[in-house]
Amino acid sequence: MTVDVNKTDGPGGARGGGPEVIKAIPVRHPLRYVSALIALGLLVAIVYAFAQSDKINWATIPDYFFNERILDGVVETMKLTVLAMLIGVVLGIVLAVMRLSKNPVTSGIAWFYIWFFRGTPVLVQLFVWFNLGLVFEYINLGPFYKDQWSDFMTPMLTALLGLGLNEAAYMAEICRAGLLSVDEGQTEAAHALGMSHSKTLRRIVIPQSMRVIVPPTGNEVINMLKTTSLVSAVQYLDLFRVTQQIGERSTATVEMYFLAAAWYLVMTSILSVGQYYVERFYAKGSTRTLPPTPMQRLKAAVIPSRNLSGGLR
């Protein structure tokens, strides 16, 4: 933190009676200006192309932004993201533990699951779940539950199964990598203290593997949020489907797509911020001091407190 200070008036500086500071003309980089100009020009051209078009009615976007149906769609999209990720994470952990088990049957089944669900497109899987009624007329779970398949397989359940089961395959691989990243000595130390396998996993291995698991999982959440737009194909009224419907009935088709994009951007941005703090939480113990959060950095820069910031003396 004090490096900057040392650079200008440290012991090696001119003030200390050392050698005279070099005053040279820096190397010019004319090409940098040219490339910057070209990039800026292209950007302006694209923005202008959209702005000048009188076919796009920009005013409809703010008009509809907080429309009740749109907000319902946003809620549905978030709900789907959370629930599908929940299925994905829980099932993913189970599959990862299964794959690492010594039992060849369980690890084989986990391997097959991952092979199948990672190897087929999620849209295809959604349609399979949606159309399974062509194969099964009824669902019959003995005394517990019995119903017509079409009543049982609602758009909500189709979407959750399609997205969640697919996600589990990816989460399994992420969790497996995380579990394997924890040093074997940790398991040995825990066993030597008399801890059981499951307790060692829960108390020692999983908390440490989180540091490896969380960053790619954050990616998966953001990815999931966007992938939920596929469920519009199986009659689920998510954000994308709602904007599509509004767009088709009014004349503002493209405007509604822009609106959807804006909402997705808002949601993914919020998730990115959340991811930063979750990662910071799980870095506990792995680095000597946690890096300051953006808020702390801002505070340090604005309020020159004596004990907080070393760089602002």
Add this chain to the structure above:
Amino acid sequence: MTAMVKAENVHKSFGNVEVLKGIDLEVAPREVFCLIGPSGSGKSTFLRCINHLEKITGGRLSVDGDLVGYREKNGKLYELKDSEVALKRRDIGMVFQRFNLFPHMTALENVMEAPVQVKGESKAVARERAQRLLDRVGLADKAGNYPSQLSGGQQQRVAIARALAMEPKLMLFDEPTSALDPELVGDVLDVMRGLAEDGMTMIVVTHEMGFAREVGDSLVFMDEGVVVESGHPRDVLTNPQHERTQSFLSKVL
């Protein structure tokens, strides 16, 4: 008095490689028992067999009269369940060469973890004992630090405190000072010396000949999976009988 550890013709193979080729030895209660030998001689493997981190492939090994990893009934051996093995391990503390502290917990939490999670002790009781143990190893002021904020010597002393928190009747030390800077070795050895004075039964795999001579009650020199020479540390170290022992000691002393 029954031996704390008794090994009779203990064999251990990893696949086709035989690491222990018939170890016979006996460790009495309150004894400080040092194991020395070149790397690859099987001394660490033997130590890990005692708390069943490794499974022996032949012979008999018992701790405090009970077979390690097996139960004998009507002349037949039955493998113990994982939970039974875990129960036995509570009484055997182990200190590793690379400390293996839990990095996501503070020093205090490391020491508290096993009594709370394994014995179901209340946090208040465990915390009080943990603080006392950290004080004993000279780290009372580091209770809130994470392992990454401690030096190697400090980490190893926390690791000793963590093992002691389970109030074991036997402590295993697997080259506890080999990963440390020379100037940090002394603090760890001091703690171990204190333990020995309090009458703890200790088996120490070590390269610290000075420690073995001063603190050890008996010493065994192992090479290529067999016990080459054993006796009182002073005798073995100053007057080795076997040629292999002589050549090893001439290199390390």
